Amino acid sequence: MRIAVTGSIATDHLMTFPGRFGDQLVADQLDRVSLSFLVDDLQVRRGGCAANIAFGMGCLGLSPVLVGAVGADFADYRSWLERHGVDCESVYVSELHHTARFLCTTDEDHNQIASFYTGAMAEARLIELGPIAQRLGGLDLVLISPNDPEAMLRHTDEARQRAIPFAADPSQQLARMPSEQIRELIDGAAYLFGNDYEKGLIEQKTGWSDEEILDRVGVRVTTLGPKGVVIDRKGEPPLHVPPAPELGKADPTGVGDAFRSGFLAALAWGLSLERCGQVGNLTATHVLERVGGQEYELGQKVFLERFAAAYGAEAAAEVAQHVKCHHA
Numbered sequence: 001m002r003i004a005v006t007g008s009i010a011t012d013h014l015m016t017f018p019g020r021f022g023d024q025l026v027a028d029q030l031d032r033v034s035l036s037f038l039v040d041d042l043q044v045r046r047g048g049c050a051a052n053i054a055f056g057m058g059c060l061g062l063s064p065v066l067v068g069a070v071g072a073d074f075a076d077y078r079s080w081l082e083r084h085g086v087d088c089e090s091v092y093v094s095e096l097h098h099t100a101r102f103l104c105t106t107d108e109d110h111n112q113i114a115s116f117y118t119g120a121m122a123e124a125r126l127i128e129l130g131p132i133a134q135r136l137g138g139l140d141l142v143l144i145s146p147n148d149p150e151a152m153l154r155h156t157d158e159a160r161q162r163a164i165p166f167a168a169d170p171s172q173q174l175a176r177m178p179s180e181q182i183r184e185l186i187d188g189a190a191y192l193f194g195n196d197y198e199k200g201l202i203e204q205k206t207g208w209s210d211e212e213i214l215d216r217v218g219v220r221v222t223t224l225g226p227k228g229v230v231i232d233r234k235g236e237p238p239l240h241v242p243p244a245p246e247l248g249k250a251d252p253t254g255v256g257d258a259f260r261s262g263f264l265a266a267l268a269w270g271l272s273l274e275r276c277g278q279v280g281n282l283t284a285t286h287v288l289e290r291v292g293g294q295e296y297e298l299g300q301k302v303f304l305e306r307f308a309a310a311y312g313a314e315a316a317a318e319v320a321q322h323v324k325c326h327h328a
């Protein structure tokens with residue numbers, strides 16, 4: 001099964017300021033703010049929804065096709081992704097802009113001042129799926145994850161026209177997109193991904209009820225944070241898949257993306273929706289245990305042991321026939 005993962009590709013630059021922003025702001029001079037914070041920690045992390053999702057799929061042994069726009073500064077990031085099995089040949093490299101970048105400084109009270117530079121991501125709207133499908137001899141599924149909104153609409157439209165099944169994953173872009181566009185992203189999707197908050201937001205913004213949405217999509221996958229995931233299909237009882245126990249909590253950034261990696265991997269292996277939910281949950285747990293969206297390692301032996309502990313030996317045996325973790 002050839003899966004194209006479209007969406008954002010970005011790096012995060014995270015700094016910590018050992019003081020309080022509030023102490024530096026002069027109340028009656030807010031019209032002339034000119035501040036520089038001497039920060040004592042900088043962490044650079046690879047991110048972006050599509051890159052995170054493709055990375056996780058690669059770690060499970062697939063070769064997902066990453067589709068997104070980056071700048072000339074992508075070289076290191078590309079080689080990292082390629083080393084983890086991601087096909088980066090269809091990544092669009094902008095001649096004008098840098099790869100999207102999130103810059104965030106956090107003070108000691110956890111206040112944050114951040115900027116998100118869209119950069120090359122705005123050029124994702126120039127990408128056509130046709131030539132990508134041609135290069136690969138066809139595509140079986142296109143995932144449409146948060147990205148330049150124009151790009152999300154274009155990919156969805158093109159998938160529909162070419163009759164390529166698509167999975168809608170509007171997540172954080174729901175907040176800024178108007179109702180009409182959200183309907184366009186979702187209608188006719190083979191899969192619809194979101195967390196429980198986003199499920200409500202989709203209903204509110206589209207004006208479609210829970211039932212109506214199930215009429216319009218094949219499968220709805222709603223992640224429930226520490227409660228796992230619920231998978232719905234029209235006319236069938238909801239399928240609740242409990243979470244995989246975590247060994248510790250470090251940072252939730254990227255858990256949703258890793259869930260999608262696991263879910264899509266099991267789907268590509270031809271496993272049941274229940275297994276998809278289980279592989280998704282266990283992959284997500286790995287991200288929860290590390291700081292950053294691509295800092296985890298999937299080891300074949302440990303992954304299968306943890307899978308068996310969470311979901312039973314029989315389920316693990318099914319997964320074992322397919323999974324080829326990046327690490328032993």
Ligand SMILES: Nc1ncnc2c1ncn2[C@@H]1O[C@H](COP(=O)(O)OP(=O)(O)OP(=O)(O)O)[C@@H](O)[C@H]1O
Nearest residue numbers: 195223224225226228229243254255256259281284
């Ligand atoms: N505390 C937890 N213990 C075990 N698994 C968890 C926990 N929190 C999240 N998960 C796993 O991660 C999946 C996705 O979590 P969640 O619903 O919070 O996604 P999200 O809100 O889209 O996250 P984000 O957008 O911040 O990445 C869940 O379905 C579950 O499998």
Ligand SMILES: [Mg+2]
Nearest residue numbers: 171195256257
């Ligand atoms: Mg999310």
